[in-house]
Amino acid sequence: MAVAETQLYSKVLNKVKNRSTCALLESLLSMGFPAHTAQKALAATGHKTAEEASKWLHSHCNDPSLDDPIPQEYALYLCPTGPLHDKLQEFWKESKNQCARNKAHEIFPHITLCDFFTCEDRKVEFLHEALKKVGDRFLNVFPPAISLSLHSSVSYLGFFINDAHANVIKEFAVAFATEASILADCRVKPCTKQLHLTLAHKFYPHHQKTLEQLAKSVNPGQSCLWTAALYSRDMRFVNYQILQALFQYKPQNIDELMLNTGDLIYVDRTQQSDVSDGWVIGTSHRTGCRGFLPENYTEKANESDTWVKHREYTFTPASGLLPKNENEPRRKLNGEVHNPMTKSVTQTLAFQLSQTVALRRGLLVMRHGERVDHVFGKSWIQQCLTADGKYHRADLNFPANLPKRRDGIKHFEYDPPLSCCGVFQSRLVGEALLEKQEAVSHVYCSPALRCIQTAQHVLEGLKLEQKIKIRVEPGLFEWTKWEANKIIPSFMALTELTEATYNIDPSYRCTFPLSSLVPSESYEEYVSRCSAVVKQIVSDCTSNGIILIVGHGSSLDSFTRPVLGLPARDSNDFASLVRKIPSLGVCFCEELKEENRWQMINPPVKTLTHGSNAAFNWRNGILDS
Structure with missing residues (x-):
């Protein structure tokens, strides 16, 4: 840098540093907050209002790191707005539905200009000033429309920026980095490599064609205003997983974390x-406090959900320079979109689309509902037997009655039924499938009573209990190594199940006979059994519709991987995964006929989540008071 230019920047820097304290900081200081925590709050909330910063400080009053001099990290992104942004968001949503989450879903659509760097809390305003100054300088030379070309590989899909336009954008990034480095006294590294806008990253290779097909719906030439946006994040939690609270949770112990609905957790x-x-x-993220929390009260969130936008600069070209797309709908003077498509044609297409979705060929694998012994323990039968050996309902969550079986009631100990809540759960999932108009065509079920009951009540929720019979397949039973008594349970006979009014298909000939189940089978034997059974089921059900398999927690992984063409996972990883699968957990695979393969996508219904409800005796406490 020339000496004269260095001296000029030095004068500017001194001028900025000699300014009086900003109004926002003065407001917080007048409330009695220390200067260093007030500056930290302003940096954490984007220097927007004193009210937001004050609220942040009150929320973080118990934050053990409140006084730590740890700065935020900042990054500068170029983000699309308008019709192009809307199309990219549609791609984001559809790619997640059809191909599950990938690395790109963690952050909104963007082009990286300057990757994350640190800046002291008291100097953040200088970054804002740098963005404004450099934006004004480049406003008239910034390309009104950025040329984007699609690029695809086995692990990446995105748009590359045309070299001529990329050079201008890189110059803007370098100018911001220089200005910010001098004004805010921080080290900023501009992006000088190939500029790109990522659509998908680190996805399964077999999803590549689907993602490429979805990307064709994004027209990179659509109208767009580009915005340079400055974001910050908490550098302590880089590479942490982000969870979002679905429900409020009040701590039961001192080491547990208070949750409000919507809270973000690192x-x-x-x-x-x-x-x-x-x-x-x-x-x-809201309070800075650390503690234990129930994971089923949360769902995965995106990394960028915890970021804070500080300032943005929109490159608004002169009137008439915006690119126009002749395929975009014309707008009336009042802003309404004029759609030349007639209502009848629209309705016809909507009907055809709904028919296509309803008649897709899919595989829905489901774990059974809540089992009674998981609520009341292995001694649940002893709690329900009278002195003369008859069953009585000791708690409202016990079944109202048990089906009759010739080998005696004690065999329910190793073949337990659903609890009443499990019955309700199953019917609720069936009703949700009905609401989504999912066309279930076949039902296969493990011989375990809890699975048969789940299948029956799901069908009742679907209002199909009289139309679809349950095919009992012994090969769908769980890994026998996990059976507590190390023997194969004595299951109810098909005739007994029919007498108990379960709609069993007596004509079905199973793929894997019950006599072939061996106690304590090896993991390799279990995986081989699952692969053979599910492949036979899929080959037998060639018509469109949903094949419903009701099994166990282990079923969700062991019956979908063979269909997807994936190898079995390590047995230790498998056991760890299965422990996390709740009652009525589901996985859904959809057939791509043209590509002769299956893909896993979001299930048509979400998992049912609820809290525990401990036993209550009114004599303890109520009577005493």
Whole structure:
């Protein structure tokens, strides 16, 4: 840099540093907040209002790191807005539905200009000033329309920027980095490599063709205003998983974390080895507090959900320079979109689309509902037997009655039924499938009573209990190594199930006979059994419609991987995965006929989540008071 230019920047820097304290900071100081925490709050909330910063400080009053001098990290992104942004969001949603999440879903559509760098809290305003100054300087030379070309590989899909346009954008990034480095005294590294806008990253190779097909719906020439946006994130939680609370949770113990609906939680998956099943330890984005929380109260969120937008600069070209797309609908003077398609044609297409979705060929694998022994323990039968050996309902969540079986009631100990809540869960899932108009055509079921009951009540929710019979397939039983008594349970006979009014298909000839199930089978034997059975089921059901398999927690992985053409996972990973699958957990695979393969996509219904409800005795406490 020339000496004269260096001196000029030095004068500007001194001028900025000698300014009086900003109005936002003065407002917080007048409330009694210390200067360093006030500056931290302003940096964490984007320097927007004193009210937001004050609210952040009150929320973080118990944050053990409040006084730590740890700065935020900042990045500068070029983001599309308008019709192109809307199309990209549609691609995001559809790619997640059809091909599950990939790395690109963690962040909104963007082109990276300057990757993350640190800046002291008290100097963040200088970054805002740098963005404004450089934006004004490049406003008239910034390309009104950026030329994008699609690029695809086995692990990446996205748009590359035309060289001529990329050079201008890189110059803008370098100018911001220089200005920010001088004004804010921080080290900023501009992106000087191939500029790109990522659509999908780190996905399964067999999803590549589907993603490429979806990307064709995104027209890179659509109208778009580009915005340079400055974001910040908490550098302590880089590479952490982000969870979002679905429900409120009030701590029961001092080491548990308070959750409000919508709270974002940072979770380090490498620190969960000693945590009880169903729980995780995490740090609240809202309060900064750390503690245990029930994982089933949360769902996965995106990495960028915890980021804060500080400032943005929109490159608005002169009137008439915006690219126009002749295929875009014309707009009336009042802003309404004029659609030349007639209502009748629209309705016809909508009907055809709904028919196509309803008649797709899919495989829905489901775990059974809540089993009674998981609520009341292995001694549940003893709790329900009278002195003369008859069954009585000791709790409202016990079944109202048990089906008759010739070998005696005690055999239910190793072949337990659903609880009443399990029955309700199953019917609720069936009703949800009915609401989504999913066309279930075949039902296959493990011989375990809890699975047969689940299948029956799902069909009742679908209003198909009289139309579809349940095919009992012994090969769908869980890994026999996990059976507590190390023997194959004595299942109810098909005639007994029919007498108990379960709609069993007596003509079905099973693929894997019950006599072939062996106790304590090896993992390789179990995987081989599952692969053979599910492939036979899929080959037998050639018509369109949903094949429903009701099995166990292990079924979701062991019956979908063979269909997807994936190898069996390691047995230790398999056991760890199965422990996390709740009652009525589901996986859904859809056939891509033209490509002669299957893909896993989002299930048509979400998993049912609910809290525990402990036993209550009114004599304990109520009577005493």
